[in-house]
Each structure stands twice: as structure tokens, then as C-alpha cells.
Amino acid sequence: MSNHDPDLSLLFHALADPTRRAMLTRLAAGPAQVTELAGPTGLRLPTVMRHLAVLADAGLVSTAKDGRVRTCALNPQALAPIRGWLDEQRAIWEARLDRMDSYVLALMKDRKE
Amino acid sequence: MSNHDPDLSLLFHALADPTRRAMLTRLAAGPAQVTELAGPTGLRLPTVMRHLAVLADAGLVSTAKDGRVRTCALNPQALAPIRGWLDEQRAIWEARLDRMDSYVLALMKDRKE
DNA sequence: GTCATGGTTAGACATTTGGCTAAGTGTTGC
DNA sequence: GCAACACTTAGCCAAATGTCTAACCATGAC
Numbered sequence: 217m218s219n220h221d222p223d224l225s226l227l228f229h230a231l232a233d234p235t236r237r238a239m240l241t242r243l244a245a246g247p248a249q250v251t252e253l254a255g256p257t258g259l260r261l262p263t264v265m266r267h268l269a270v271l272a273d274a275g276l277v278s279t280a281k282d283g284r285v286r287t288c289a290l291n292p293q294a295l296a297p298i299r300g301w302l303d304e305q306r307a308i309w310e311a312r313l314d315r316m317d318s319y320v321l322a323l324m325k326d327r328k329e
Numbered sequence: 330m331s332n333h334d335p336d337l338s339l340l341f342h343a344l345a346d347p348t349r350r351a352m353l354t355r356l357a358a359g360p361a362q363v364t365e366l367a368g369p370t371g372l373r374l375p376t377v378m379r380h381l382a383v384l385a386d387a388g389l390v391s392t393a394k395d396g397r398v399r400t401c402a403l404n405p406q407a408l409a410p411i412r413g414w415l416d417e418q419r420a421i422w423e424a425r426l427d428r429m430d431s432y433v434l435a436l437m438k439d440r441k442e
Numbered sequence: 443g444t445c446a447t448g449g450t451t452a453g454a455c456a457t458t459t460g461g462c463t464a465a466g467t468g469t470t471g472c
Numbered sequence: 473g474c475a476a477c478a479c480t481t482a483g484c485c486a487a488a489t490g491t492c493t494a495a496c497c498a499t500g501a502c
Contacts, residue, residue: 226347232338233460237414244421251478261479263461270459284469284478292422295415301350302408308357309405346490364448374449376491383489397448397499 223275224266231298236267239264243277243290250286259304336388336410343387348372349380351363356390356403363399 230236235257242256243247254264263292271277275294279286348370355361355369355421368375381401384390388407394401 224350225345225347228341232341234338237337241418241421244418245425249478260462265480266460286479292419292420295418298411299415305354305357305408306405308354309403312358319434329426374491378450379490399449
């Protein structure tokens with residue numbers, strides 16, 4: 217079970233904020249510099265930088281500075297653990313449904329006898 | 330774009346905590362009462378109740394009280410919006426890759442001429 | 443009726459979060 | 473050189489989070 221995975225907590229926490237999700241969506245369309253990223257949010261630069269730090273911490277974006285401009289890019293494979301967790305949960309859930317199915321089948325069989 | 334969706338924020342926030350994820354995993358295997366849910370976490374009941382409230386708020390679990398025991402059950406379809414958002418992001422990302430592809434193809438064509 | 447059980451409410455507390463301003467630092471353009 | 477630009481750092485603040493204890497219902501078993 218991967219519930220104590222700090223990765224997952226960082227990822228989910230990073231995604232729990234609309235501003236950060238908007239930044240990711242913007243970056244999915246291609247790299248951008250910080251000011252460009254800040255524009256649509258209406259937030260001040262330091263605030264945006266902190267969101268950016270959260271995203272970077274979760275491994276969702278990587279940034280590099282060239283001259284005075286920092287360019288940010290999405291790391292799409294960083295979302296993989298989330299899909300993984302979702303699939304895990306679904307597997308458990310479906311295993312349970314299967315168990316219930318066979319239980320019900322057994323009950324019906326019993327009734328026929 | 331569904332980034333301002335409060336649902337998503339609630340969902341991601343609910344999933345950002347290992348304790349809550351563990352509770353969900355437990356519930357994926359079948360319903361449980363609160364004390365049962367609290368057991369493995371080592372946390373006090375009021376704390377667990379608050380986690381439960383967060384999960385319920387996100388629509389991830391539903392609970393009902395019968396006599397003095399409250400039974401909690403998973404709401405697996407509540408995870409759907411997350412898959413949806415993930416797919417959305419991937420679509421944007423892939424559209425971008427496609428654009429890059431055709432750009433490169435165009436470049437190569439130009440060079441041949 | 444009384445006592446244990448299972449949950450609930452209320453409040454306290456330290457930490458984290460999300461926002462800000464103000465004052466830097468390093469680059470680039472003229 | 474110097475001004476504008478693109479961050480960066482430091483520090484403030486209110487609100488939210490995750491935990492706890494202590495006291496309070498309500499139900500079920502005797």
C-alpha cells in the first residue's frame with residue numbers, strides 16, 4: 217500500500233490549489249517564464265514563486281534560469297503516481313465486488329438445493 | 330478548463346493526507362465503523378472524525394448512523410473527476426506534442442526544397 | 443438503573459498555507 | 473552608465489489544518 221508515500225502527499229497537495237492547477241494547465245501547452253505564468257492569476261510575483269516551488273517540490277515542473285528569465289516546463293510523467301494510486305484503489309474495490317458476486321452466487325446456489 | 334472547480338480542490342485536498350488515503354484504502358475493501366477505521370491510524374477519535382468529515386465533504390465517503398454506531402462506506406465514483414482532470418491535462422500535452430511534430434515535419438520539408 | 447461502548451462537541455495549540463509589501467540582486471537595452 | 477526588467481529574499485499576517493484533551497450525549501447489555 218502506497219499511502220505513506222510522501223510523493224503522493226506532495227502531488228495531491230500541489231494539485232489541491234486552483235491557482236497551481238491553472239499554472240499546470242498553462243504549462244501543459246508549453247514552457248513559460250514566471251511573469252507569463254503570473255499574468256492570468258492576478259497574483260504578485262512572490263506568491264506565484266511560492267506556488268511554483270510547491271509544484272517543483274512535487275516534481276511537477278522543472279525550471280531553469282537563463283540570464284534574468286526563469287523558464288518553467290511541465291513534467292507530465294510526474295502525474296503517473298496518481299494514476300497508479302487510483303488504479304490501486306479501483307483494484308481493491310473491484311476485488312471486493314468480485315467477492316460479493318461469488319458470495320451472492322453461492323447463496324443462490326444454496327437456495328436451489 | 331476545470332481548474333476553478335471547487336470539487337477538484339476538495340478532492341485533491343482530501344487525498345493529500347496519508348491518514349485519509351489509508352482510510353479510503355480500508356473502505357475500498359468494505360464498509361467499516363468509525364472505531365474500526367481509527368484503529369490502525371493510532372489517532373484519537375475526534376481526529377479521525379475530522380478526517381472523515383473532510384472525506385465526506387469531498388464526496389468520497391458517505392456515513393450513516395444506526396443505533397450508536399456510525400457506518401462509513403466508500404463512494405468510488407467520487408474519484409472520477411480526478412481521472413477526468415488527468416485526462417484533460419494529458420490531452421493538452423499531447424496536442425502540444427502533435428503541434429511540435431508537424432512543426433518539425435514542416436521544417437524538414439522546407440530543407441528538402 | 444447503571445455501566446460500558448461508540449460517538450460527539452468544544453476548545454486549545456502549534457504548524458502550514460496563501461496572500462501581501464518592501465527592499466534587494468542580477469541582466470539587458472540604449 | 474543607468475534605467476527598466478525579471479526575479480528573489482525577508483518578513484508580516486490571517487486563516488486553515490492536524491492534532492490533542494476533557495467533558496458530554498446516546499445506546500445496548502445486564
